[in-house]
Amino acid sequence: MSLIVQKFGGTSVADCEKIVAAARKAIRAQREGHQVVMVVSAMGKNTDVLVDLAQQVSDNPPAREMDMLLSTGEQVSVALMAMAIDALGSKAVSLTGAQIGIRTDSTHTKARIRSIETSRVKELLDEGNIVIAAGFQGIDENYNITTLGRGGSDTTAVALAAVLDADACEIYTDVDGVYTTDPRVLPEARRVPQIAYDEMLELASLGAGVMHSRSIEFAKKFGVPIHVRSSFTDIPGTLIVQDPESKTRPVSGAAITKNEARITLEGIPDEPGVSLELFRRIAAKAISVDMIVQNISSDGKANISFTVPKNELKVTLDAVKQAAELLRPENVTYDEHVSKVSVVGLQMANVPGVADKMFRVLSSEGINIQAISTSEIKISVLVAQSDAQKALQIVHNGFELDVTPEDSPLEVSAVRVRDVTDPAVVVQRLREMEDLAIDDIQLDRSQALLAVRRVPDRPGIAAQIFEAVASKGINIDVIIQNVGRDGSANVSFTCPASDYEKAYAALEEVVQEMGDGEVQGNREAAKLSVSGIGLRSHTGVGVRMFKALSSAGINVDLLSTSEVRVNVIVDEHEGEPGLKALEEAFKDVLIDT
Ligand code: ADP
Ligand code: ASP
Ligand code: MG
Numbered sequence: 001m002s003l004i005v006q007k008f009g010g011t012s013v014a015d016c017e018k019i020v021a022a023a024r025k026a027i028r029a030q031r032e033g034h035q036v037v038m039v040v041s042a043m044g045k046n047t048d049v050l051v052d053l054a055q056q057v058s059d060n061p062p063a064r065e066m067d068m069l070l071s072t073g074e075q076v077s078v079a080l081m082a083m084a085i086d087a088l089g090s091k092a093v094s095l096t097g098a099q100i101g102i103r104t105d106s107t108h109t110k111a112r113i114r115s116i117e118t119s120r121v122k123e124l125l126d127e128g129n130i131v132i133a134a135g136f137q138g139i140d141e142n143y144n145i146t147t148l149g150r151g152g153s154d155t156t157a158v159a160l161a162a163v164l165d166a167d168a169c170e171i172y173t174d175v176d177g178v179y180t181t182d183p184r185v186l187p188e189a190r191r192v193p194q195i196a197y198d199e200m201l202e203l204a205s206l207g208a209g210v211m212h213s214r215s216i217e218f219a220k221k222f223g224v225p226i227h228v229r230s231s232f233t234d235i236p237g238t239l240i241v242q243d244p245e246s247k248t249r250p251v252s253g254a255a256i257t258k259n260e261a262r263i264t265l266e267g268i269p270d271e272p273g274v275s276l277e278l279f280r281r282i283a284a285k286a287i288s289v290d291m292i293v294q295n296i297s298s299d300g301k302a303n304i305s306f307t308v309p310k311n312e313l314k315v316t317l318d319a320v321k322q323a324a325e326l327l328r329p330e331n332v333t334y335d336e337h338v339s340k341v342s343v344v345g346l347q348m349a350n351v352p353g354v355a356d357k358m359f360r361v362l363s364s365e366g367i368n369i370q371a372i373s374t375s376e377i378k379i380s381v382l383v384a385q386s387d388a389q390k391a392l393q394i395v396h397n398g399f400e401l402d403v404t405p406e407d408s409p410l411e412v413s414a415v416r417v418r419d420v421t422d423p424a425v426v427v428q429r430l431r432e433m434e435d436l437a438i439d440d441i442q443l444d445r446s447q448a449l450l451a452v453r454r455v456p457d458r459p460g461i462a463a464q465i466f467e468a469v470a471s472k473g474i475n476i477d478v479i480i481q482n483v484g485r486d487g488s489a490n491v492s493f494t495c496p497a498s499d500y501e502k503a504y505a506a507l508e509e510v511v512q513e514m515g516d517g518e519v520q521g522n523r524e525a526a527k528l529s530v531s532g533i534g535l536r537s538h539t540g541v542g543v544r545m546f547k548a549l550s551s552a553g554i555n556v557d558l559l560s561t562s563e564v565r566v567n568v569i570v571d572e573h574e575g576e577p578g579l580k581a582l583e584e585a586f587k588d589v590l591i592d593t
Contacts, residue, residue, distance in 0.1 A: 002167040003125070004029050007039040007135065007157035011174040012231035013077050014044035016084075022172070022231060023084040026130050030090065035125040037164065038132045039157040040081050042073025047150070063108030067137075067147045070109075071096070074134035074153070081132045092130040095120070097137035097145070102156070104138035104146045105432075110286050111138060111146035112214075112434040113155070116163045133160060154215035159433065162222035169219070169226050171211070176230035177237030178210055180401035181254040186393055188402045191237070192252070193409050196244040199252045199344050201563045202378050205536055206342040207257035213563065214434065216240065217534045221437060246405035250351035254401060256392045257340040259310035262291075262371065262382060263320060264482075267330030270302035272555050276546035277326055278304065281319040283539040287312045290536065291340065291373040291380060292559050293482040295453075295490050301330075305371060305482050307382065310336050338370060339388030342380040343395060349376045355479055356466035361398035363460035367391050372462060372481035372491070375562035379479075436541065436589045438532035443579040447477070448500035449525040449557055449569055451492040452507055455517040465491055468510045474499045477527070478560045478567055488516075492558055494569055497523055525557065526575030528582060531565045532589075541566060548585035554578050 006029065008022045022038070030036045041047075050069050054061040061069075078094035085092035101117025124131050135153025138146050148155050154171060161169035178200065179189040195203075197220035204213035210228065219226050219240060229237030244252055268274055275294070282289055292306040308316045313336055320332060348354050358379055362369060367390065371382040383391050396402070404410070455461050462481060469476060477494040495503050500523045511517040535541050542559075545566060549556060554577065558569035570578050583590075 001033070001035055003035040003037070003164055005037045005039060005157050005161040005164070005166045005169045007153060007169070007171045008041065008231060009153065009173045010041045010044050010046070012172050013040055013081070016080070018231070019077070019080050020084050020088070023081060023088055025172070027085060027088055027090045030130055036130045037121065037125070037160055037166070038081060038130060039135045039153055039160060040074065040077045040132060041135045041153040043077050046073040046076070064144055067108045067145050070147050071134070071137040071145045074136055078132045078134045085130055090130060091128050092132055093124050094132040094134070096134045097156070098139040098143070100133055102138035104140055104148070106140040106142070106144065106146065107286055108144070108146055110149045111140065112432070113138060113148070113159050114432040114434070116159060116433065118163050121164065148214070149212070151209065151212040152214070154212035155218065158215040158218040158224055158226060161224045162218050166224070169224050171226060171228045172231040173210065173228065174231065175210065176233060176235060177228050178240070180252070181256070181392060181396055182208065185256065185389070186396055188396070190402050190404065192245050194239045194241060194243070194245045195252060196346050197240060197242060198377060198564050199244060199346055200240045202344040203253045203255045205563050206340065206344065206378065206380065207255040208253065211240070214534070214537055217434070217537065221533055244346045245409065246407050248347065248407060249345065249405045250348045250354045251343045251345040251399040251401065253345070254341070254343045254392060254396050254399070256388055257309070258385065258388055260307045260338050260340045260382065261310045261313040261334055261336040262305060262307050262338050263316060263332070263334045264303060264305040265320065265324070265327065265329040265332055266303045267301045268304065268327045270300055270555070272553055273550035274302070274327060275304065275556060276543065276550050278320070278323045279546060280543045281323050282316055283543045285315050285319055286539050287316055288536055288539050289542065290561065291371055291382060292542070292561065293371055293373060293480050294556070294559065295482055303482065307338070307340060337385045338382050339385045340380050340382055341388060341391045341395060342378055343399060344378045346377055348378070352475055353470050355379050355476065356463060356470050357398060358395060359463035359466055361394050362391060363463040365390060365394050366459045368457070368459045369462050369481065372479050373560055374479040375560045375565055375567065377564070378562055434534070436532065436534055436538045438530060438586045438590050440531040441579065441582050441586060442529045443575050444527040444529070445572055445575050446497050447494045447525045447527045447569065448497040448503070448521065448523045449492065449494050450500070450503050450507060450519070450521040451490060452511060453490045453518045453520060454488040455491060455511070455514055457489040461489065461514070462491060464514065465507070465510050468506045469495070469503055472502050472506050474503050474506070478558060478569065480558055480560065494525065494527065494558070522557070522571070524572035525569050526572045526578070527567055527569055528575065528578050529565055529567045530582060530586060533564065535566050536561055536563045544585050545582065548581040549578055552577050552581040554581070
């Protein structure tokens with residue numbers, strides 16, 4: 001018998017009428033011959049109401065008690081859902097996370113799933129019940145209630161679909177699928193019939209709130225196809241699967257994180273271990289850092305900038321303060337009025353000129369880019385919050401995301417059999433379900449690193465630099481631009497070593513045109529890459545890398561991160577020892593594929 005997991009988000013169960021409508025969907029699926037597991041979120045904005053209550057009682061509520069409180073929202077809705085199904089004449093049983101046996105670690109308010117019991121759910125299904133699971137919650141080894149982080153019901157649903165070997169996982173929500181960007185922010189956004197796991201993972205982690213990014217980690221790891229669709233209509237929505245919508249389009253979607261904060265440590269020692277000291281303290285607070293930018297040093301000093309979600313600025317600054325006692329920066333600055341605009345696409349790496357196109361469209365509207373960070377499948381820029389909406393719009397238009405690609409599958413079939421890699425094998429190899437999974441560590445010794453230092457920090461600079469390099473037919477890999485200081489910016493990138501001289505010459509020309517700046521380069525650089533699942537959401541990954549490299553005495557020149565890959569650029573002669581150090585550091589989470 002086939003099994004379907006149906007998840008209903010907050011707006012889909014916002015009032016009793018909607019609860020009954022959701023109940024009917026589940027009953028209909030059961031009558032069509034499926035076993036049905038429902039995963040339900042708290043009603044409407046109930047979780048926000050609970051957060052607000054906590055804040056009225058305390059400025060700093062203990063995380064354990066927060067989870068005790070927040071988990072009640074879902075308990076209300078699962079009970080009502082079971083009553084609604086019963087009233088409609090079908091059998092249903094509601095269960096909390098603890099009653100199912102969703103075991104998590106003890107990171108309150110951001111807990112990760114360790115394992116899920118399936119026996120009780122299976123028994124209840126076999127007895128003809130619709131099983132209604134409370135989303136977003138679990139229990140730790142000491143029976144404390146935990147929650148998985150805001151939006152975590154998606155993760156409950158996909159994780160249940162994975163362990164129950166479900167045939168389909170349907171996410172019912174208040175939009176009729178995944179769009180090229182949030183349709184509430186940009187009305188011209190287009191619904192896509194299909195999107196690849198890696199793209200959705202990246203988009204979700206860069207701000208597309210439609211799916212909890214960790215749910216996509218599960219989906220990818222266990223081969224669960226997800227169908228995102230509207231609770232209010234029956235039309236098919238979007239399938240999240242292995243393959244993208246189009247095999248030719250370089251960009252599939254855009255995302256915005258409106259509320260980011262940028263922190264910069266100026267004038268710290270440029271030596272192995274420095275990043276480790278900083279990011280280890282931040283990771284200890286389970287904060288995920290993005291857009292880490294470190295300058296090539298002059299006078300033996302370095303600047304490091306990075307971004308965190310604005311609501312984590314305060315905690316991050318506490319951690320920075322601790323690190324500062326050791327690193328003694330000349331200055332620490334931050335800006336909490338910045339936004340991150342990103343584009344994502346699996347084909348990006350195979351199509352040249354994507355980055356310079358993005359910089360060009362932004363500069364054509366006079367938008368200043370404060371920082372850049374790229375990886376194989378995404379480009380992120382940091383802009384002033386007041387420019388963010390416009391930046392998103394022109395980037396979306398610039399890449400014609402509103403136009404359906406010619407090779408789009410156009411529509412999805414409602415249910416599809418899962419495209420499984422043998423999940424049992426994967427599970428066996430992972431100590432814990434949500435553990436980090438590394439599938440590859442690579443060394444590429446044919447890289448060169450180039451930088452333009454002290455260029456004027458004004459709109460159009462990045463476009464000018466990368467157009468000059470692209471016009472020479474040079475394929476650029478990782479790009480990093482740091483925050484302007486003293487009215488200047490630094491731009492670094494890597495390219496094949498065989499193009500080094502050409503790139504250097506192109507940069508010297510640009511610097512002349514700009515009237516300021518200085519070109520620096522290292523023809524003998526190497527790129528070390530760690531690929532896998534959950535590299536950004538697992539806050540300890542960067543720390544593991546920094547630790548391994550710094551204990552081998554290796555200095556990191558440049559770093560770029562995405563959900564599926566972390567790259568570091570080091571000196572070429574440090575490539576081999578770096579590779580060995582990383583292989584050793586990740587050997588416990590390395591899976592064979
Ligand atoms: P639920 O309560 O059902 O979990 P969410 O509010 O978490 O719903 O997610 C749905 C919302 O996600 C939509 O209303 C939409 O505004 C937002 N969203 C952000 N990015 C996207 C996107 N790329 N495609 C569709 N919706 C998006
Ligand atoms: N109710 C929780 C929240 O609002 C979980 C969820 O809806 O996914 O974040
Ligand atoms: Mg949600």
